[in-house]
Amino acid sequence: xxxxxxxxxxxxxxxRHLRQIDILRAVLPYCQELGVKMNRSDxxxxxxxxxxPGQDKLMVLGKALGVSAVWLLGIDVPxxxxxxxPTYPGMLPVKSRRVPVLGSAACGEPIYxxxxxxxxxxxxxxxxxxxALIAQGDSMTGDRIQNGDVVFIRRQPDAEDGAIVAVAIxxxxxxxxxxxxxDALGQMCxxxxxxxxxxxxxxxxxxxxxxxxxxxxxxxxxxxxx
Numbered sequence: 001x002x003x004x005x006x007x008x009x010x011x012x013x014x015x016r017h018l019r020q021i022d023i024l025r026a027v028l029p030y031c032q033e034l035g036v037k038m039n040r041s042d043x044x045x046x047x048x049x050x051x052x053p054g055q056d057k058l059m060v061l062g063k064a065l066g067v068s069a070v071w072l073l074g075i076d077v078p079x080x081x082x083x084x085x086p087t088y089p090g091m092l093p094v095k096s097r098r099v100p101v102l103g104s105a106a107c108g109e110p111i112y113x114x115x116x117x118x119x120x121x122x123x124x125x126x127x128x129x130x131x132a133l134i135a136q137g138d139s140m141t142g143d144r145i146q147n148g149d150v151v152f153i154r155r156q157p158d159a160e161d162g163a164i165v166a167v168a169i170x171x172x173x174x175x176x177x178x179x180x181x182x183d184a185l186g187q188m189c190x191x192x193x194x195x196x197x198x199x200x201x202x203x204x205x206x207x208x209x210x211x212x213x214x215x216x217x218x219x220x221x222x223x224x225x226x
Contacts, residue, residue: 003074005058006049012065013047016218017160020044025214026064026157036060066130066155066217080128099123099152105133105166105173121150127221130155133166133175135222140164140175142195149224151175153217164219167192169204170211175219176202 012018020043031038036056045051046061053061055069062069071079098120121132129152135145143164145151153166158178165178176192181203183189189205190213204213 004049005052005072005074006047008067008072008074009047009061012067016156016158018156018158020047022157023047023061023064026155027060030060030063034060064155064157099129099131101132101134101150103133103173104136105151105175123152123221127152128154129220130217133173135175139194139196139199142197145175145195145222146224149222151219152221152223154220155217156215158215159218165192166216166219168212168214168216169202173216174202178215 009023013020013023020040024038024040024043027038027043030036034056036059038057038060042051042053042057046053046057058069058072062072065072067079068077070077101119101121123129123132131153133151133153135149135151136147138147145164151164151166159165161179163178164175166173166175167178174192176194179191179193181189181191183203183206185206187206189203189209192202192204194201204211
């Protein structure tokens with residue numbers, strides 16, 4: 001069944017708890033990388049259906065939101081660009097999918113060891129993820145995420161309260177629970193919380209915030225390599 005780009009964007013916003021500003025923040029790095037211009041007014045017109053994005057902007061939106069640009073156009077195809085394995089008479093298809101390991105993220109004090117782009121891990125066909133990180137530390141042991149575990153991340157610019165996310169604060173990447181709260185002045189800010197009570201919450205946002213903060217995606221699965 002054919003739908004519209006606006007309906008697909010509205011679906012993603014509804015199911016992932018995204019705002020238009022969240023989509024804009026997610027696309028800006030890809031706009032810079034691919035030389036595409038997009039602003040808040042563009043996002044508003046795409047979501048309302050007043051304008052259908054061109055092919056270059058559909059590509060940027062698809063990359064930022066972790067979905068197929070063709071699906072985003074409204075065509076009845078899989079949401080992600082995962083090709084089906086060929087089938088042969090009398091043989092069952094073997095489905096597998098490998099995703100890049102982008103590095104090691106802190107489950108404790110902020111630390112990030114970037115990968116060199118050559119390491120991949122088998123995610124399996126049923127895990128809707130875009131990349132993986134290796135957990136370091138013990139701050140998420142309350143969720144049974146241990147040091148050295150592989151955490152599979154679906155790329156998205158925000159997540160619902162309580163979700164586990166990968167977040168970059170300046171040059172450090174961490175795996176934490178996310179909560180949207182208000183500070184003592186009533187301003188909206190974001191709290192990143194460990195599941196190990198030994199670690200203090202991290203608050204970002206508010207009028208005095210100077211750090212560069214970006215949610216890289218939501219954790220959808222984890223697996224021990226041991």
